Structure formats: structure tokens, C-alpha cells
Amino acid sequence: MEQSDELLMEAYRDGDQTAFPALLRRYKSGLYGYLMRMVHNSETAEDLFQETFLRVHQKAHTYRTGARFKSWLFTIATRIAIDSIRKNNRSPETQPFEIEQTDPAGTPDEQTAQSELRHRVKAAVETLPPKQRAALVLAYYQGHTYPEVAEIMGCSLGTVKTHMSRALKTLAVKLPQGGLR
Amino acid sequence: MTHFSTDQLREYQFNLLPETERGKIDAHLQRCAECRDALQAIEAQFAALDVLNEQPEVSEERIEAVLAECRQPGRSKLLVWRPAIILAAAASIAFAFLLIRPGLPVEDRTAGGPPAPASGRLGEANSTSTDSGARTAGTAVPTLAALRASQPFAPASNIELNVLPRRDEVQLTIYNAEDLTLVRETRKMTLKRGWNWLQFMWSNTLIDPTSLDLRPVTHADQIEITQLVYPPRLNELARWTIFSEFSGEAEFELTYFTSGLKWNAFYEATLAPDQQSMKLKSYVRIDNGSGEDYENAETRLVVGEINIDEKIATLAKRTPPYGTPGIEVLSRSNTVSANDKWQFNRQEVEIEARFFNYDAEDIKEIFKKALSEYQLYTIEGRETIRDGWGKRLPNIEAQEIGVTNLYKFEAERWGDQTIRYLSIANTETCKLGKAPLPEGQVRVFGHAGETESLVYVGASSIQYIPVGEKVELELGVARKVMVAPKRMRTRTENFEFDQKGNISGWDEITDWKIEITNAEDRPVDVEIMRWAESADWKVETDAAVTTYDAEHFRFMETIEPRSKRTIEYELTVQHGTRREE
Numbered sequence: 116m117e118q119s120d121e122l123l124m125e126a127y128r129d130g131d132q133t134a135f136p137a138l139l140r141r142y143k144s145g146l147y148g149y150l151m152r153m154v155h156n157s158e159t160a161e162d163l164f165q166e167t168f169l170r171v172h173q174k175a176h177t178y179r180t181g182a183r184f185k186s187w188l189f190t191i192a193t194r195i196a197i198d199s200i201r202k203n204n205r206s207p208e209t210q211p212f213e214i215e216q217t218d219p220a221g222t223p224d225e226q227t228a229q230s231e232l233r234h235r236v237k238a239a240v241e242t243l244p245p246k247q248r249a250a251l252v253l254a255y256y257q258g259h260t261y262p263e264v265a266e267i268m269g270c271s272l273g274t275v276k277t278h279m280s281r282a283l284k285t286l287a288v289k290l291p292q293g294g295l296r
Numbered sequence: 297m298t299h300f301s302t303d304q305l306r307e308y309q310f311n312l313l314p315e316t317e318r319g320k321i322d323a324h325l326q327r328c329a330e331c332r333d334a335l336q337a338i339e340a341q342f343a344a345l346d347v348l349n350e351q352p353e354v355s356e357e358r359i360e361a362v363l364a365e366c367r368q369p370g371r372s373k374l375l376v377w378r379p380a381i382i383l384a385a386a387a388s389i390a391f392a393f394l395l396i397r398p399g400l401p402v403e404d405r406t407a408g409g410p411p412a413p414a415s416g417r418l419g420e421a422n423s424t425s426t427d428s429g430a431r432t433a434g435t436a437v438p439t440l441a442a443l444r445a446s447q448p449f450a451p452a453s454n455i456e457l458n459v460l461p462r463r464d465e466v467q468l469t470i471y472n473a474e475d476l477t478l479v480r481e482t483r484k485m486t487l488k489r490g491w492n493w494l495q496f497m498w499s500n501t502l503i504d505p506t507s508l509d510l511r512p513v514t515h516a517d518q519i520e521i522t523q524l525v526y527p528p529r530l531n532e533l534a535r536w537t538i539f540s541e542f543s544g545e546a547e548f549e550l551t552y553f554t555s556g557l558k559w560n561a562f563y564e565a566t567l568a569p570d571q572q573s574m575k576l577k578s579y580v581r582i583d584n585g586s587g588e589d590y591e592n593a594e595t596r597l598v599v600g601e602i603n604i605d606e607k608i609a610t611l612a613k614r615t616p617p618y619g620t621p622g623i624e625v626l627s628r629s630n631t632v633s634a635n636d637k638w639q640f641n642r643q644e645v646e647i648e649a650r651f652f653n654y655d656a657e658d659i660k661e662i663f664k665k666a667l668s669e670y671q672l673y674t675i676e677g678r679e680t681i682r683d684g685w686g687k688r689l690p691n692i693e694a695q696e697i698g699v700t701n702l703y704k705f706e707a708e709r710w711g712d713q714t715i716r717y718l719s720i721a722n723t724e725t726c727k728l729g730k731a732p733l734p735e736g737q738v739r740v741f742g743h744a745g746e747t748e749s750l751v752y753v754g755a756s757s758i759q760y761i762p763v764g765e766k767v768e769l770e771l772g773v774a775r776k777v778m779v780a781p782k783r784m785r786t787r788t789e790n791f792e793f794d795q796k797g798n799i800s801g802w803d804e805i806t807d808w809k810i811e812i813t814n815a816e817d818r819p820v821d822v823e824i825m826r827w828a829e830s831a832d833w834k835v836e837t838d839a840a841v842t843t844y845d846a847e848h849f850r851f852m853e854t855i856e857p858r859s860k861r862t863i864e865y866e867l868t869v870q871h872g873t874r875r876e877e
Contacts, residue, residue, distance in 0.1 A: 135366065136359075144351045144352070148351050152348055164358065164362075165358060165361060168366070169365060173499070233348065236344050240348070255345060279312055283310060284306070286345075287341065290341050
């Protein structure tokens with residue numbers, strides 16, 4: 116049976132060096148996907164992924180037995196991502212150009228339409244303030260419940276709902292009306 | 297019919313409403329087609345979010361990079377700027393700065409050049425202009441003066457950084473009197489000609505940021521460390537600007553203070569069966585709670601009081617601004633100056649001698665040096681001391697150290713109990729005496745009867761013992777040596793009278809009998825301290841008695857194995873006018 120995240124983290128905290136690579140690989144998609152949706156840049160997302168796991172390594176000795184590892188990991192990642200977004204907002208020219216990925220199976224027209232839609236959705240999400248963006252990505256894309264999002268973001272349930280509500284209101288204006296076409 | 301607003305329906309769709317309100321909307325939607333349509337439109341619009349629903353994976357190279365970085369020993373990190381391709385914008389800002397700078401050669405102004413602290417890894421692609429500028433525009437190499445004039449601003453982000461190679465050497469000097477450790481690291485770094493940035497981070501450690509000091513060990517005449525800055529909004533990091541007249545590798549020494557490292561000495565004494573000698577082993581336990589791993593560290597321990605204005609732990613926890621950085625380190629020798637109030641004079645540092653010679657390879661030898669009124673012990677070899685760990689290092693082992701057993705009795709201190717003491721002298725005749733012994737706990741073990749098995753006899757703590765001094769270890773209550781004083785008779789004599797015939801002075805005479813029992817299989821020395829309860833007294837006895845102080849006298853007796861001995865004495869205490877005689 117696969118060991119739980121919590122057991123792996125406790126093992127690493129207690130000196131088992133094999134546990135950390137296992138944890139890292141377990142989240143190579145989930146955490147990276149989250150960071151990608153937060154910053155929309157693969158290089159920056161990889162940097163943040165690296166920074167997040169470095170923090171996990173550095174703070175391993177503070178990990179409390181029984182604490183939910185995933186929440187702890189996403190808390191660290193969220194803080195790092197929000198910091199990064201704020202910094203990049205101050206110096207937007209450092210954002211490198213990112214090539215869009217489209218579905219190669221579609222027709223050229225469909226590919227173009229999908230690329231355009233992706234661009235608009237990304238642009239819409241990027242306009243959200245960091246905390247609203249974090250609430251949206253955690254709840255909508257990562258599938259966390261609102262209480263879990265509150266735990267990750269270190270705020271109340273009401274605050275999470277407020278972030279979410281404001282994010283949705285902004286997106287309602289930015290997202291194309293009529294949905295997917 | 298009153299319809300719900302789009303905002304309400306959106307919050308309904310995303311489950312943001314309280315249960316009661318949800319219930320109302322549920323009921324309303326059952327009978328309102330208009331609101332159902334509106335809800336469907338919301339659903340369709342937000343379905344667009346799903347285009348970002350893919351699950352990308354981080355590259356395997358990055359995973360390996362994380363693992364490699366985590367395998368590095370320290371948590372405080374020296375970082376340098378990574379190659380600058382992705383930071384073209386930063387370079388352009390720096391270029392703009394260069395263009396408006398007066399006095400720069402024309403070639404440089406037209407070169408599209410470069411400064412940019414972000415332009416490269418320290419020693420690989422950095423420098424303000426030389427390589428990138430010359431390469432891209434084919435211009436002449438700028439002069440040092442031109443380079444020097446283009447000192448860059450501090451970079452604003454800490455994400456685009458690389459980790460430097462691990463520290464080459466580290467030396468810890470732990471001052472136990474205060475929670476203070478001087479860390480001295482050497483690291484080899486590759487510099488580029490021109491300006492270089494170097495970043496130091498100390499998050500989650502107890503390093504005092506105001507004490508950071510960096511200086512070149514090699515090429516010191518070609519390297520200039522101009523400033524140390526603590527960038528705004530970035531906590532727990534500092535950056536140096538370094539100007540190098542050459543490209544290549546240089547060795548740097550980084551010193552700083554940290555707290556959280558402590559050491560304690562422990563002694564383990566095993567008495568020989570005849571209890572006339574013992575084997576002494578000592579250990580030094582070092583506990584690292586500094587937040588930093590120190591690998592292969594040379595460890596030095598300092599005994600002695602020092603005086604510092606502020607606790608390092610307090611300094612380490614301070615938030616920016618950190619105040620005046622820099623500490624004065626006089627040289628690479630053992631001489632340290634961190635504060636005017638405590639300064640070591642190098643001339644006073646002399647290696648006196650090795651502590652002990654031992655055959656066992658795992659036993660660390662301690663080298664002692666005299667630092668003015670301090671004692672400095674250097675533990676031989678190098679040890680890795682990780683954060684959160686304690687480590688016990690074997691220190692000395694000496695066989696057949698002569699000891700003196702002494703049983704003490706003093707009713708005013710211990711009641712009717714006899715206390716056992718063991719005394720050793722830090723002298724060569726006792727097979728010690730090469731160096732002072734640091735303070736610590738001593739645990740004493742003895743042999744149980746004729747068997748080889750050991751029993752715990754007692755523990756005691758000792759203070760710092762200089763060479764030539766004697767120390768007594770209190771081992772607790774003795775069960776087999778008992779002292780029982782009995783008052784036999786009290787009378788008054790030698791009355792004196794004043795002019796009116798009243799008593800003005802007299803002697804109070806008490807007869808005492810002290811019974812000493814030795815149930816041990818060996819002779820024991822017993823010291824019996826008695827209190828006269830007055831400063832005017834005299835004792836008459838056949839036993840050996842000496843005056844201890846104004847109100848105390850003591851008997852020293854050697855009692856044969858399994859025997860009893862009785863001391864009798866007469867104590868005369870003078871009162872009133874008798875005291876004046």
C-alpha cells in the first residue's frame with residue numbers, strides 16, 4: 116500500500132532521505148499545475164516549485180505530526196506564488212513570452228479558436244489580484260473545499276468566499292459571453 | 297415574481313451562499329424559467345475556465361535540481377545572479393543607467409551594453425559589461441575605471457538566483473557564557489571582471505544579520521567589497537556589491553555571529569575496587585539549535601565570561617532595517633574582535649600543550665589556548681553538526697587518577713547524615729594537570745562488591761578547575777559511615793559577680809561524645825565539623841582537633857574497616873564578663 120503524504124513527511128523529518136524525493140515526485144503535477152495557473156509561465160512556475168520544496172526541506176523539522184501535508188505544502192506554495200505575482204506586477208517587463216499549447220488533434224480553425232480562448236481566459240485570470248487568484252485556482256482547479264482553501268490561505272471561510280465572489284465577478288466581465296464555442 | 301440577480305445566481309452556482317439562501321434559490325428555480333436560463337448562461341460562461349484544466353508536470357531536470365539543492369548542508373545560502381537571458385529587461389534598465397552616466401567611453405555608450413547585476417552568475421557571466429557588452433557589439437573592453445563607475449543598483453527579485461557551491465571550510469567558536477557562536481566560513485567563488493553581486497540568506501536561522509562580514513582571502517588587492525545592502529521588502533537576506541579587477545576564482549571568508557549553539561562538558565568517573573583511584577572520561581556535547589547545518593566544522597569552545605550589549609538571539613530575530621552591518625575581524629588568526637568590550641589579544645594566544653595523549657583513534661584531542669582571561673579549546677578533527685541535533689564528542693580519558701575519599705559530618709548542614717566526598721586534584725601527580733578542566737557534570741560509578749558490574753555512586757557538578765587546583769565531588773549520603781554526636785552533660789562554672797553581687801559572667805561546659813561507625817571494608821577518613829555557637833570557646837579532648845573558623849572546630853579521624861571509634865571532648869563557652877578575659 117502506498118504510504119500517505121503525512122507518513123512520508125514525518126519519515127523525512129526524522130531523517131529518512133528517501134522520503135523527500137517520493138513526496139516531490141508525487142506533487143510534480145499537482146503542485147506544478149497549481150503554480151502554472153497562478154503565474155502562467157512555465158519557467159517561473161518551475162522556479163516557484165523549486166522554492167516551495169526547498170522551503171519544505173528547510174522547514175521539515177517544524178512539520179507537526181498529524182498535520183495535513185497537502186494543506187501545508189499548498190500554504191507554502193501559495194505564499195511564494197503570491198509574493199512572486201506581486202513582485203512581477205511591480206516589474207511586468209520581466210515576464211517572458213510564453214508559447215501557447217494547443218490541441219494538436221483539432222482542425223487548424225479549432226486550434227486557433229482554442230488558442231484564442233485560452234489566451235482570453237489566461238488574460239482574465241491574470242487580472243485577478245493574487246489572493247483572489249489563489250482562492251479561485253485552489254477551489255476551482257485544485258478541487259479544494261472552501262474550508263480547505265481557508266486553511267491553506269490562512270484566513271477565515273468568509274474571507275475566502277469574499278475573494279472567490281469578487282474573482283467571479285471580475286471574470287464575469289472578462290470571460291467571453293456564451294462560453295465555449 | 298421577483299428574480300434573483302446575476303451576482304446571486306453566480307454565487308449560487310459556485311456554492312458561496314448560506315444554506316438558507318440556497319434553499320430559497322432552489323425553490324425559485326423550480327418555477328422560474330428566466331432564472332434557470334440565466335443560471336445556464338453563467339454555467340456556460342464559466343465553463344471557459346476549463347481550458348486551463350490540463351495537468352502539466354514539472355521537468356525531471358528541475359526535480360533533480362531541487363534534490364541536489366536540498367542535499368547541500370547549510371540552510372543559509374549564498375546566491376548569485378543566474379545568466380541573464382530571461383532578464384533582458386533588467387539589463388536594459390541598467391543600460392539606460394549606463395547611457396546617462398558621464399565619463400564613460402563612447403564605445404560603451406554605443407555598445408548596447410550591459411551593466412546589470414542580473415547579467416550573470418558570479419564569476420560566470422556577471423560583471424557589469426566586459427563580456428556581454430563586448431560580444432554583442434564588438435566594442436573595446438571597458439577600462440576598470442569605467443566599470444567601477446557603473447556600480448549597479450541592488451537587484452529587486454530573489455527568484456532569479458543560483459546557489460553557490462557549498463562552503464569549503466567552516467569553523468565554529470562557541471562561547472558558552474553567552475549564547476553566542478562565531479562562524480567563520482571560507483568559500484571559493486568565481487568572479488567576473490567588474491561588478492558582482494553576492495546574496496546571503498539566513499531565513500529560519502539565528503544568524504545576527506548585523507554581524508555579517510565578507511572579505512577576500514586571495515586576490516585581496518584586486519577585489520573590493522564596497523557595500524552590504526538589505527533590500528527593502530525582502531526579509532532575511534543581504535547583498536554585497538563586489539568589484540573585481542580580474543575574472544577568476546577567489547577565496548572569501550565570511551564571518552558572522554549566530555546563537556543556538558551550545559556545548560556542555562560531561563565527565564564519567566569509574567572508581568577502582570579499592571576506591572583509591574579512578575578512571576576519568578570526559579565528553580563534550582554540542583547542541584545545534586541555530587537553524588543551520590554545519591558540515592565538517594572545526595569546533596572551538598571558549599570558557600570565560602564575555603560582555604556583549606545585546607543577545608545574538610534577539611538580534612537574529614529582528615526585522616529590517618538591521619542597522620549597521622559589519623564586524624571587525626582583525627585577521628585569520630585566532631584573534632577575534634566583535635565588540636570593543638571583548639577583544640582578544642593575539643599576542644596572548646599561545647599553544648600550551650596537548651591536553652592528553654590517547655591511543656584510541658575516535659577520541660578527540662583538545663588543544664587549549666589561553667586567550668587573555670578566556671580559555672579556548674579546539675576539538676581535533678572536524679565534525680558535522682546538523683541543526684536540531686546534539687552530538688557527543690569523546691574528549692579525554694585518563695586512567696588511575698589518584699582520588700581521596702572523605703566523609704563529612706556537619707549537623708547544621710546535613711542533620712544526622714554523613715556525606716561522601718571524592719576529591720581529585722588537577723595536577724600531574726594525579727595524572728591530570730595539563731590544562732584547566734571545563735565546568736560540567738560528573739557521574740561517578742563504582743564496582744558492586746567483588747563483581748565486575750558497575751553501580752551508580754552519585755553525581756556532582758564541577759566548576760572550571762584551573763591547573764593545580766583541587767576539586768571535591770559531593771557523592772551524596774553515605775550509608776556505611778555514620779557519625780552520632782551525643783550531649784552527655786552540661787554545667788555552669790566560674791561565676792563572676794558585679795559590685796552589686798549579681799552574676800556578670802560564667803562558663804557553660806558541655807561534655808560531648810561522638811561515635812563514629814565505619815561499616816566499609818576499607819579504612820575511611822572522616823571530617824567532623826562542630827559549631828560552638830559562640831566566638832568565645834575552648835575545647836579539651838584527646839582527639840586531633842583544629843580550629844576551622846571563629847565558631848567552628850573540626851576533627852579528622854581515620855577509622856579502620858568495620859570498626860567504631862568514640863571521640864570525647866569538653867566544650868567550654870564563656871558568657872558575660874568571662875568573655876572579656
